Amino acid sequence: MELTSNKFVQSATIALEDIQLKTALDRSTANANHGRIHAMGETTDAYSLRQQARGAKLRALSELPDLLEKMENNVTANGGHVLWAADGDEANQHIIDICRRHDCKRGVKSKSMVTEEINLVPTLKAAGIDMLETDLGEYIIQIDESHPSHIVMPIMHMTKEKVRDLFVEKLGMEPLPDPVDPVYMTKFARKTLRQKYLEADFGMSGGNFLIAETGTVVIVTNEGNGRLSTGLPPVHIAVVGIEKIVPTWEDFATLVQLLPRSATGQRMTVYCNMFNGPAQAEDGDGPDHFYLILVDNGRSDIYASEYTEALACIRCGACLNTCPVYQNVGGHSYGWVYPGPIGAVITPLLKGIENAEPLPFASSLCGACKSACPVDINIPDMLLSLRHDLESEQDPMWRVGMKAYAFGFEHPLLYEMGGKAAGVATRMISGITGKENIEQLPPPVDGWTDYRDFPTFGEQTFHDWWRKNRNE
Numbered sequence: 001m002e003l004t005s006n007k008f009v010q011s012a013t014i015a016l017e018d019i020q021l022k023t024a025l026d027r028s029t030a031n032a033n034h035g036r037i038h039a040m041g042e043t044t045d046a047y048s049l050r051q052q053a054r055g056a057k058l059r060a061l062s063e064l065p066d067l068l069e070k071m072e073n074n075v076t077a078n079g080g081h082v083l084w085a086a087d088g089d090e091a092n093q094h095i096i097d098i099c100r101r102h103d104c105k106r107g108v109k110s111k112s113m114v115t116e117e118i119n120l121v122p123t124l125k126a127a128g129i130d131m132l133e134t135d136l137g138e139y140i141i142q143i144d145e146s147h148p149s150h151i152v153m154p155i156m157h158m159t160k161e162k163v164r165d166l167f168v169e170k171l172g173m174e175p176l177p178d179p180v181d182p183v184y185m186t187k188f189a190r191k192t193l194r195q196k197y198l199e200a201d202f203g204m205s206g207g208n209f210l211i212a213e214t215g216t217v218v219i220v221t222n223e224g225n226g227r228l229s230t231g232l233p234p235v236h237i238a239v240v241g242i243e244k245i246v247p248t249w250e251d252f253a254t255l256v257q258l259l260p261r262s263a264t265g266q267r268m269t270v271y272c273n274m275f276n277g278p279a280q281a282e283d284g285d286g287p288d289h290f291y292l293i294l295v296d297n298g299r300s301d302i303y304a305s306e307y308t309e310a311l312a313c314i315r316c317g318a319c320l321n322t323c324p325v326y327q328n329v330g331g332h333s334y335g336w337v338y339p340g341p342i343g344a345v346i347t348p349l350l351k352g353i354e355n356a357e358p359l360p361f362a363s364s365l366c367g368a369c370k371s372a373c374p375v376d377i378n379i380p381d382m383l384l385s386l387r388h389d390l391e392s393e394q395d396p397m398w399r400v401g402m403k404a405y406a407f408g409f410e411h412p413l414l415y416e417m418g419g420k421a422a423g424v425a426t427r428m429i430s431g432i433t434g435k436e437n438i439e440q441l442p443p444p445v446d447g448w449t450d451y452r453d454f455p456t457f458g459e460q461t462f463h464d465w466w467r468k469n470r471n472e
């Protein structure tokens with residue numbers, strides 16, 4: 001996927017005018033937030049559970065090198081193969097080599113963000129290997145020749161009406177009358193996909209968790225496509241980022257209570273598949289060959305930086321759903337694989353801050369992301385640190401303005417005088433225009449009124465009110 005994060009402002013401006021996108025985002029984010037709040041409310045002590053999950057992930061990160069070695073030893077002892085990939089090119093080359101070794105030409109894949117990150121499907125296609133996405137959302141993305149806009153719900157940007165039109169155009173589905181029936185469309189897609197599992201030479205998956213103590217890869221899914229993609233073909237290749245490791249099943253048991261609740265508002269996903277290696281002699285089915293590719297692709301650099309905590313992310317998507325910026329501009333505006341608040345942190349870290357400069361500013365710093373995060377990642381603090389890292393790159397005028405702003409906030413008298421002056425100015429503009437609020441501020445602050453009005457300040461400032469009413 002081409003990186004266009006530096007065009008965030010332009011992309012977001014276009015997205016804000018897209019009524020269909022707004023309709024899709026309003027429906028989906030509202031449902032997702034409602035589900036999460038309800039499902040988290042069912043736990044006896046959601047805050048303690050989140051802190052326990054945070055502890056598990058941070059402990060895993062503190063032992064990362066040892067745990068990865070343990071994982072490798074256990075997968076190998078189980079009869080699987082572990083390959084290490086420093087970057088996306090190396091990961092893709094491993095996969096192509098495995099395909100050539102086993103004469104694989106057609107694959108089926110369950111959902112995996114790391115395979116988006118390494119640009120797997122187009123790379124395989126260039127090598128003459130077909131890969132079919134089997135997660136329904138990813139399948140729709142594949143036939144639409146576009147990209148996911150959310151890390152859990154890839155087609156969050158699409159309405160069901162748009163999906164119907166796509167199925168009619170690309171798959172020859174009988175046109176459906178309104179209201180559109182998602183169940184009919186899902187059955188149609190399932191029928192199309194079923195045969196492909198049987199024809200596939202190899203299956204691929206990502207991994208939601210790696211459990212070091214037994215060398216187990218876990219995927220949590222809702223559609224059953226993960227089980228079919230990994231269990232039916234003779235070769236299974238799992239591609240997983242190194243940060244997905246946890247030491248024990250006990251840690252996994254904590255985290256798996258939170259991932260579905262935070263992602264989709266479910267107590268538990270429909271399927272939770274665990275792989276230790278290839279099928280054993282006593283197993284009735286399963287792949288003959290199992291490969292685990294552990295992908296770094298910039299994660300070691302994050303690990304060694306002040307942003308290590310970003311690697312604790314379990315990719316639930318809750319911070320996206322709750323973010324007022326994501327809710328309005330959607331995922332494509334962020335210009336790469338990981339959108340939303342966590343994307344605004346990890347895209348600059350993985351792709352270079354100079355290639356994603358606007359993203360740390362794509363936040364109101366309201367803190368909703370941290371409150372929603374099941375592992376309590378301090379995203380607002382990391383966004384502030386990234387802004388600080390970018391300070392030298394910023395427009396000198398902007399820097400002077402922000403320094404003046406900070407100076408005003410540090411000096412109460414100046415702050416109060418500034419507030420009074422702003423009050424006089426806003427009331428004057430309101431008097432001239434005859435409108436209660438200001439619809440167009442003058443430069444350099446005109447951007448504020450592009451999408452909302454600026455309120456006219458009242459006659460009495462908060463300081464005046466306080467002096468009058470709380471003088472004692």
Ligand code: SF4
Nearest residue numbers: 313314316317319373
């Ligand atoms: S940062 Fe937290 S809320 Fe956002 S995707 Fe990761 S785990 Fe979920």
